[in-house]
Amino acid sequence: MSERKMKRVEDSLTEQSHLLMPKCLNAAGYLFGGQLLAWIDETAGIVAKRHAEMNVVTVAVDNMYFKAGAQVNDTIVLIGRLTHVGRSSMEVRIDTYREDLSGTRTMINRAYFTMVGTDEKQHPVEVPGLIIEGVTQQIEFEAAKKRANLWKVRRQEGF
Numbered sequence: 709m710s711e712r713k714m715k716r717v718e719d720s721l722t723e724q725s726h727l728l729m730p731k732c733l734n735a736a737g738y739l740f741g742g743q744l745l746a747w748i749d750e751t752a753g754i755v756a757k758r759h760a761e762m763n764v765v766t767v768a769v770d771n772m773y774f775k776a777g778a779q780v781n782d783t784i785v786l787i788g789r790l791t792h793v794g795r796s797s798m799e800v801r802i803d804t805y806r807e808d809l810s811g812t813r814t815m816i817n818r819a820y821f822t823m824v825g826t827d828e829k830q831h832p833v834e835v836p837g838l839i840i841e842g843v844t845q846q847i848e849f850e851a852a853k854k855r856a857n858l859w860k861v862r863r864q865e866g867f
């Protein structure tokens with residue numbers, strides 16, 4: 709059996725920016741949550757694809773927290789990083805910021821998406837392992853492992 713390839717969090721770290729246009733607002737004039745969800749999903753997909761070096765799908769969304777709104781002409785910045793890798797699954801944390809004209813960033817959303825590496829028939833495939841560096845990554849990894857285990861218990865017990 710060949711040894712599992714290992715990669716660092718930095719190898720797949722992704723930052724994406726969008727200018728908030730009127731078409732992306734809700735009726736109250738703020739960033740539409742569904743639009744943000746699509747941007748977050750795209751960022752998570754790029755992070756996971758860069759790590760896995762194969763196609764990926766979104767399997768679950770956990771802890772999506774809308775902390776503040778954003779308005780037209782704000783620059784929306786999304787930063788996605790891996791927190792945990794199992795066999796085929798990868799958890800990505802995506803932090804979203806509103807950036808003002810001076811460049812100051814205010815966090816408006818944090819979400820955790822679970823992505824799965826797949827083959828051409830959309831079956832789960834083993835992805836490279838994750839090298840954990842430093843205390844912060846270790847804490848994130850342990851918390852993500854708890855979330856992944858909780859999902860396994862929920863699936864077993866059907867709640």
Ligand SMILES: CC(C)(COP(=O)(O)OP(=O)(O)OC[C@H]1O[C@@H](n2cnc3c(N)ncnc32)[C@H](O)[C@@H]1OP(=O)(O)O)[C@@H](O)C(=O)NCCC(=O)NCCS
Nearest residue numbers: 765766767768793794795796797822824826830831832859
């Ligand atoms: C993702 C998919 C291939 C997984 O298939 P599956 O038969 O559930 O496969 P498994 O049970 O082996 O799960 C694969 C991995 O995902 C994890 N997983 C599955 N469902 C999960 C959930 N709801 N939450 C968290 N992790 C989950 C499993 O724990 C496993 O992780 P591991 O390999 O690291 O141990 C399948 O569910 C699927 O095709 N879903 C639709 C995806 C999609 O269309 N997304 C939207 C568009 S991108």
